[in-house]
Amino acid sequence: SSRFRASEHQHARYNPLRDDWVLVSAHRVKRPWQGQLEKPPPEDVPRWDPKNPLCPGATRANGEVNPQYEGTFVFPNDFPALQPDAPEPDDSDHPLFRAAPARGVCKVMCFHPWSDLTLPLMSLAEIRTVIDAWAELATDLGASYPWVQIFENKGAMMGCSNPHPHCQVWASSFLPNEARLEDRTQREHLSQHGVPMLLEYAEQEARRKERLVVENADWLVVVPYWATWPYQTLLLPRRHVCRLQDLRESERDSLASIMKRLLIKYDNLFEVSFPYSMGWHGAPTGPHLEEDCRHWQLHAHYYPPLLRSATVRKFMVGYEMLAQAQRDLTPEQAAERLRSLPEVHYKEGDK
Amino acid sequence: SSRFRASEHQHARYNPLRDDWVLVSAHRVKRPWQGQLEKPPPEDVPRWDPKNPLCPGATRANGEVNPQYEGTFVFPNDFPALQPDAPEPDDSDHPLFRAAPARGVCKVMCFHPWSDLTLPLMSLAEIRTVIDAWAELATDLGASYPWVQIFENKGAMMGCSNPHPHCQVWASSFLPNEARLEDRTQREHLSQHGVPMLLEYAEQEARRKERLVVENADWLVVVPYWATWPYQTLLLPRRHVCRLQDLRESERDSLASIMKRLLIKYDNLFEVSFPYSMGWHGAPTGPHLEEDCRHWQLHAHYYPPLLRSATVRKFMVGYEMLAQAQRDLTPEQAAERLRSLPEVHYKEGDK
Ligand SMILES: O=P(O)(O)O[C@H]1O[C@H](CO)[C@@H](O)[C@H](O)[C@H]1O
Numbered sequence A, B: 001s002s003r004f005r006a007s008e009h010q011h012a013r014y015n016p017l018r019d020d021w022v023l024v025s026a027h028r029v030k031r032p033w034q035g036q037l038e039k040p041p042p043e044d045v046p047r048w049d050p051k052n053p054l055c056p057g058a059t060r061a062n063g064e065v066n067p068q069y070e071g072t073f074v075f076p077n078d079f080p081a082l083q084p085d086a087p088e089p090d091d092s093d094h095p096l097f098r099a100a101p102a103r104g105v106c107k108v109m110c111f112h113p114w115s116d117l118t119l120p121l122m123s124l125a126e127i128r129t130v131i132d133a134w135a136e137l138a139t140d141l142g143a144s145y146p147w148v149q150i151f152e153n154k155g156a157m158m159g160c161s162n163p164h165p166h167c168q169v170w171a172s173s174f175l176p177n178e179a180r181l182e183d184r185t186q187r188e189h190l191s192q193h194g195v196p197m198l199l200e201y202a203e204q205e206a207r208r209k210e211r212l213v214v215e216n217a218d219w220l221v222v223v224p225y226w227a228t229w230p231y232q233t234l235l236l237p238r239r240h241v242c243r244l245q246d247l248r249e250s251e252r253d254s255l256a257s258i259m260k261r262l263l264i265k266y267d268n269l270f271e272v273s274f275p276y277s278m279g280w281h282g283a284p285t286g287p288h289l290e291e292d293c294r295h296w297q298l299h300a301h302y303y304p305p306l307l308r309s310a311t312v313r314k315f316m317v318g319y320e321m322l323a324q325a326q327r328d329l330t331p332e333q334a335a336e337r338l339r340s341l342p343e344v345h346y347k348e349g350d351k
């Protein structure tokens, strides 16, 4: 039969970090879309709104008044999924009905005092402030909690209920599913191949180039070979780094720079403030701080839902929920598309 | 400290079928929702629309004209993610870049000639026809393919682009992720405990009752102890059944009945045609038909996204994508709520 081409012939790809597979059916992007259209994000967000609980000087749900903060601002989530002092569930009476204690804290971190700004439109110095605040939270909460999940939900499509630029930090007394999974796969890779998985992967991608989106001396961003979301990316250091707090001064600056370049490309893709969920994964903390973490490599995942335009998203439903993730364009096509976009933000081009 | 109550104190629950955990933070349902609102489904779907490719007599994308079908109608998906004859990907040159062949077929199955009908509004005889058609497809495609995934995406929120009542069937040359996972966990359970996991689970839930939604002589529906979606349910036979095609005549009738009762409750919950993705899992087929499948138990998963009302859904984003699924009410609260709803459809109550 005919010669295999990834962009035309369906195939499955292995995700070594999650030990599962994605079905790639690039030919399927041709199908017409008559389903749900998403609302583009509001264009008229006021810079300061005293009724927005994330703004400087605004009153929050618990009655507290925010300070007139000028950089980042961290405060406790008023409706935390994790609290520090929940009582332990009773012992399970049956192996099919197992509960475990879950303790932790949930914090919110505003990136900037202005509600109408997003990371790609912030200055490098402002982004650097965010990175330092992340590292500080990772250190502080990581002193006692085994896992500190820093994540940003951006856009209403991603369940984000407030346009003010912010992220969340949930620290837990347990290793969540994704952490356990990545811990296992990275541990196995190191013991089998003698090199941390994602360090080797970054070296390979730097050489292969076809999935590269942006790179600098310290970092690279790729659409991973096993990406499930259409424009999913993986942000990786070139050096072996276990945790955010281990980043050097110069690496924090170059991180600010590569984040800005990536996020400008994302916004430019469909000329819209690009929705996504992103988050950091690094070696476990708390009691694990003393353990050997050589198998871990710090990285950030970006999971954006858009597929064809600002209003047409990829639905991970039916087959995806019940069987396996499926994608409609190849990671190489997505990377090529992102790579070719300008590094000047579409809103700032005319200046 | 105080005594543990699941409805007030966060905890984690183990999912033995997926070998992972869900974070239960029931107190969090109190937080106000100011985020994205969903559009309720259209109320004015025409019963017959010659421009709708799923209708009897309509012309499909490939130019074919549908027959004037009267019961169910099965046809090939015009934009299949899986085709029978894709060439094999080249051998991997590196363990981090692994591809595998993926072959299969994708079919669409209309449940009924009318576009303005849904399963809960169909008669028991009509639902029985759907069940028989499912069993037939499972047999036919399962003769050669290892996995036949029958699934229904219902509602625009679940990526469904056509209101006509229908499902999809994707048969593949490989075991998808979820199939491999459930195969492993059920196999391990049988070897460790001597009884199929979901047979034991159904017996336990029938006795415990607090998570039961509906039951009859052959079937029961529960909000599983480890449910992640707010009103997620699991439909289980009481007898050990490996595959859909193994169901007896009487079990198909009682399945039609319990499906109708469940789906009426779902619609009644928020007085809206309830969106969900659902699908069947049973023992693998094709080359696996000859293997011992005692560890498998047939079941259907229902994954509905709504949380608070017809317009407020649960977003599985940020923390959920990067760390672990989190739910805002307990499975027991969800089951209690569903159990207490009438078994007469809100649209038919006045008759
Ligand atoms: O095939 P459909 O209904 O057009 O598409 C829908 O179901 C598929 C299978 O779950 C998904 O891959 C698509 O993202 C979704 O929009």
Ligand SMILES: O=P(O)(O)O[C@H]1O[C@H](CO)[C@@H](O)[C@H](O)[C@H]1O
Pocket (backbone or CB within 6 Å): A153, A158, A159, A160, A161, B314, B315, B316, B317, B318, B319, B320, B326
């Ligand atoms: O905390 P928020 O922003 O109100 O809520 C959002 O993020 C959470 C963490 O990913 C999710 O559990 C919620 O479903 C989502 O709506």
